[in-house]
Amino acid sequence: MGYIDVAGVAHTLPDGRRLFQDVSLRVGEGAKVAFVGPSGAGKTALLRMIAGDLPVREGTIARSGGVGFMRQSVGMSFDQTTLEELALGLLTPALRAAAGLVEWAEAVMRTAERRGKFSPAATKAQRAYLDAVAGWGEVGGYEAEVLFDAVSLAVLHKPWEKAKDIPVRALSGGEQKRFALELLLRGADEVLLLDEPDNFLTVPERRWLEIRINESPKTVLFVPRHGELLAPVAGRVVEVGAGSVRVRAGGTDDQSTRSR
Numbered sequence: 001m002g003y004i005d006v007a008g009v010a011h012t013l014p015d016g017r018r019l020f021q022d023v024s025l026r027v028g029e030g031a032k033v034a035f036v037g038p039s040g041a042g043k044t045a046l047l048r049m050i051a052g053d054l055p056v057r058e059g060t061i062a063r064s065g066g067v068g069f070m071r072q073s074v075g076m077s078f079d080q081t082t083l084e085e086l087a088l089g090l091l092t093p094a095l096r097a098a099a100g101l102v103e104w105a106e107a108v109m110r111t112a113e114r115r116g117k118f119s120p121a122a123t124k125a126q127r128a129y130l131d132a133v134a135g136w137g138e139v140g141g142y143e144a145e146v147l148f149d150a151v152s153l154a155v156l157h158k159p160w161e162k163a164k165d166i167p168v169r170a171l172s173g174g175e176q177k178r179f180a181l182e183l184l185l186r187g188a189d190e191v192l193l194l195d196e197p198d199n200f201l202t203v204p205e206r207r208w209l210e211i212r213i214n215e216s217p218k219t220v221l222f223v224p225r226h227g228e229l230l231a232p233v234a235g236r237v238v239e240v241g242a243g244s245v246r247v248r249a250g251g252t253d254d255q256s257t258r259s260r
């Protein structure tokens with residue numbers, strides 16, 4: 001079950017500017033909703049609030065189902081972030097935490113083993129590492145690795161083992177976007193929040209995305225960079241701008257959603 005319920009939400013910037021107010025919107029299971037509006041209107045801010053990435057100080061936002069969030073900045077990586085870090089960042093907090101624990105326990109074990117492979121400290125660290133690996137399995141880590149491999153083969157034509165340490169910046173903007181989108185669309189999260197998913201994509205790739213969003217059973221809220229993506233896909237269009245938010249019908253008749 002993936003739905004979003006936004007009730008009476010407002011957002012005020014640190015300088016006191018009211019970005020939007022009284023935003024109420026219910027997005028039912030499987031619905032597709034587009035957020036449009038001029039640059040700086042607050043589309044990203046609203047999406048981040050729904051993702052739980054920006055605090056909601058006025059009003060409430062209720063979510064059900066796992067939420068996958070693709071930030072606007074995907075496609076613009078210029079730092080040392082690896083593909084594995086990008087992939088883990090798109091997963092659920094439980095998987096991210098379990099992966100972090102495995103990495104940490106492995107580092108502790110290697111340090112302890114350097115001082116004596118069979119020392120009491122090394123034995124203890126080995127046990128902690130095995131526990132961390134078991135924890136990774138319990139939260140669905142192995143399924144995640146299968147998913148990473150499938151996405152890596154589909155987008156980069158490489159198995160995950162060969163791709164995971166590549167810096168994200170070595171990929172083109174479109175490859176970065178497609179990698180994240182394939183991961184979220186094939187993943188377990190029932191609600192996807194996609195900020196400019198069509199940025200950096202070629203026209204055929206945008207068509208591919210349109211089809212994938214359309215046929216996905218997931219609830220999808222997205223901010224299109226290019227308007228043409230939204231017409232056939234969005235059941236409703238949320239216009240963010242001039243301090244308010246207006247909801248209108250989109251390109252398809254969407255009976256599963258309603259606005260208030």
Ligand SMILES: Nc1ncnc2c1ncn2[C@@H]1O[C@H](COP(=O)(O)OP(=O)(O)OP(=O)(O)O)[C@@H](O)[C@H]1O
Pocket residue numbers: 013014015019037038039040041042043044045046072
């Ligand atoms: N930390 C901050 N302090 C002050 N103002 C901020 C902060 N973060 C964002 N803003 C402002 O909030 C406004 C909304 O930004 P947001 O990124 O949500 O816009 P957007 O509609 O997504 O724009 P774009 O289409 O360019 O991505 C902008 O005017 C931005 O400058």
Ligand SMILES: [Mg+2]
Pocket residue numbers: 043044045072195
């Ligand atoms: Mg934005």
